[in-house]
Amino acid sequence: MSLGEKLLQAVIIIALFFAVVGVILVLTSKLRSRLGELIQSAAFLLPTILLLGVGLLYPAISTVRLSFRNNFDKLWIGFDNYKTIFTDSDLVRVLINTALWVIITPIVATFVGLIYAVLVDRSRFEKTAKALIFLPMAISLVGASIIWKFVYDDNTGILNAITDTFGLGRHHWLLSSPGNTLLLIVIFVWVQAGFATVVLSASIKAIPTDIVEAAKLDGVSGVRMFRYITVPSIRPTLIVVLTAITITTLKVFDIVRTVTGGNFKTSVLAYEFYVQSFRSANRGLGAALAVLIFVLVLPVVIYNVTQMRKVAR
């Protein structure tokens, strides 16, 4: 397709969409009876129900079913796919890596974000300072990975230049496990710290001034202020940030694919799901990996939502 044809396709789909919706709305707009209201509701909701039913609910249930079938979707094999995940040595490695990601990323990103938010709070450069750390959040994880690939590069990367200068030698950073997984985690921490900063900073500003003033009168300042006033006051928001980053970390895929391609023992659950499902055509195993992501995410999301309610109140 030429570029013009592609753009035309985009215009066509949008025009088509509004034409269909418009016709439905015009047709139902004249109805005033009780039955009419019902038909109108259906018209407003039909696209949603159709898309979510066919595109989300049915496939999700279907995946759960598939996770108990063999890779050709021919045979029921019970929990065998799950057994494979927890016994195959490569896949156990994937689980360990995922655990590293999920434990380290939220804690470090939130910690850096919190410290930074406190340090720049009410300073002259606050806005610029926060925009700087927040920028990585707006770019793609592919872009972020490329930025860091240049940092880790064997010959021209700044990391090797620094270690070389300090007499620590040059290394093939991305080749040796488990250090390479830690370096990949650094990329995601770099992305997520801005999120933590912005959300926590808003929360710090919401601490009632009388609490801070009272503490100051009692001679509390610096680290003790941070430890005994700031942190306890924003505890619910801290938990929301921690859990939110945990959830995104469990689904991270782009970084591993772009930087190492899952080689050198760096694969994680979400990447392994992609490889097994769409490269190796192990659909049963892929489905089981997807379900495992869901099962791991579920309790964190529930906890996150309950804490978010608390913050909103």
Next chain:
Amino acid sequence: MTVIDAPLEKLEAASETSRNELSNRWASMGALIIAVLWTVPTAGLLVTSFRPEDDINSSGWWNVITHPSFTFDNYKAVLGGSQYSLTDFFVNSFVITIPAVIIPISIATMAAYAFAWMSFPLKNTLFILIFALQIVPIQVTMIPLLKLYVDLGLAGNDAPGGGFYTIWLSHSVFALPLAIYLLHNFMMEIPGELVESARVDGAGHVQIFMRLIVPLMVPAIAAFAILQFLWVWNDLLVALVFGGGSLDISPLTVALANLSGTRGADWYLLSAGAFVSLVVPLAVFLGLQRFFVRGLLAGSVKG
């Protein structure tokens, strides 16, 4: 007594401020270190993107301080007609993103209206179900969804729209639960009397929706549109899985990921290519930061 006390107090106050200044200085130092650490990698890539091919392949970007030499060749190669041109993928990104933002938001606004102001059976059950669907990771839907697209003849180069429909549909589906939930929240803040009085005046639902609600919802719709724009523009997984690896319909992210993986002769173009892909989200982000931050927390648990 007061004569002696007064200087003492002053002295204490003075030591207090000096201590504050000291801690302020440490605080500024700490903030500065973090800011520098966070900026250097991006700055390095920006500098790299303006260096000649040989320099990129042989030395680190900081060498420009001692051996400054800059060129626009990388950008010319990436944006121009060379074999490594990324313009096709740039266009693909727009072709994917614009419908994938407009369509789900329109559908979600209608659904949110129905949940807020219409009465029909099973309303609450349905709303809770949609709310719950937010937590389904997109990975869980992908294998059957791809099979469905293939069965329906939507995937592949010969499919209608060259295969773009699979990507548009997928992004729309994945956006809906959160969009409906957020827009419904905003819509509940519109006073009910407004809608009631319009109804008394004889306006139908369609009229109220088009003339009253949609104009009032513009800020909320804009906020979600920005989030959705960034998600779709920055997405790799959906494009890879549903684009079926066809470069004809792949966005910039896929092209860059491929370029980055091969480390072939065109490796030096990666820096310029990455920056081309970053420009659009950065412009959106810097221009509309206010809206972005507001929606951010709400969107943090999105599948």
